Amino acid sequence: MTIAHYTGLRRGEILSLEWADVDFEGNLLRVCNKDDHLTKSRKNRRVPMAPQVIEALKKLEPGRFKDRYILYMNPTRFEMDFRSIQKVAGLVDDNNHNIYKLHDFRVTCATNMQCQGVPVKVCQKILGHADMATTAKYYLGADEQDLKDAIKKVAAINA
Numbered sequence: 453m454t455i456a457h458y459t460g461l462r463r464g465e466i467l468s469l470e471w472a473d474v475d476f477e478g479n480l481l482r483v484c485n486k487d488d489h490l491t492k493s494r495k496n497r498r499v500p501m502a503p504q505v506i507e508a509l510k511k512l513e514p515g516r517f518k519d520r521y522i523l524y525m526n527p528t529r530f531e532m533d534f535r536s537i538q539k540v541a542g543l544v545d546d547n548n549h550n551i552y553k554l555h556d557f558r559v560t561c562a563t564n565m566q567c568q569g570v571p572v573k574v575c576q577k578i579l580g581h582a583d584m585a586t587t588a589k590y591y592l593g594a595d596e597q598d599l600k601d602a603i604k605k606v607a608a609i610n611a
Contacts, residue, residue: 453534453537453554453557454504454505454508455469455481455505455508455509456554456557456558456561457504457557457560457561458501458502458504458505458561459481459499459501459502459505459561459578460499460557460558460561460562460565460578460579461481461483461499461558462492462555462558462580463527463530463531463554463555464489464492464527465483465489465491465580466522466523467489467521467523467525467527467530468486468488468489468521469481469483469521469522469523470520470521470522471520471521471522472520473522474501474509474522475498476506476509476510479500479501479506480498480499480500480501481498481499481500481501481505482496482497482498483496483497483498483499483580484496491580492580493580493581493582495580495582497577497578497580499578500578509522530554531554534554535550538550538551538552558579558591559590559591559593561578561579562575562579562587562591562592563591563592563593565578566592566593572584572587572588572592575587575591575592579591
C-alpha cells in the first residue's frame with residue numbers, strides 16, 4: 453500500500469513492477485509497457501520514489517522471492533489480500549463491506565500533491581494521465597477549507 457499511497461500507481465502498474473524497474477540510486481520507479489502489461493496511456497514514465505517507498509522496497513530484499521516481480525501475485529489474489537487487510541483493521545461499514553478500494557490510494561496521492569501546491573501538470577505526469585483534464589476532473593478535489601482559503605485570498609486583493 454505504501455507504493456500506491458506515495459506514487460499514485462495503478463494496481464496493474466504496481467503488480468507489473470520488476471526489480472529491474474527500481475533505480476535506488478536515482479530514486480525512481482520505471483513504469484513501463486511490458487509483454488504482459490501495458491500502461492493505460494501506453495507510455496512509459498519514471499516516477500520519483502518518496503523515502504517511504506525506498507524503505508519499503510529495501511525491506512523486501514531484492515531477489516529474496518526468487519522472482520523478477522516485486523509483488524508476485526495475480527490481481528485477484530491481490531484484491532483478496534487487500535480486502536482481508538481492511539477487515540482485520542476494522543475498515544468496514546455496518547454491512548461488513550470494505551470502505552476503501554486500492555484506487556483510493558491513487559486519488560489520495562493526487563489530492564496530497566494538490567494540497568502541497570504541486571502543479572496539475574506535474575501531477576498528471578506522475579499519475580500517467582494522457583490528458584491533464586483527466587487529472588483535474590477526477591483526482592483533484594476541493595474541500596470546505598479550500599473554498600474558505602480561496603475566498604480569503606480574493607478578499608485580500610481588495611483589502
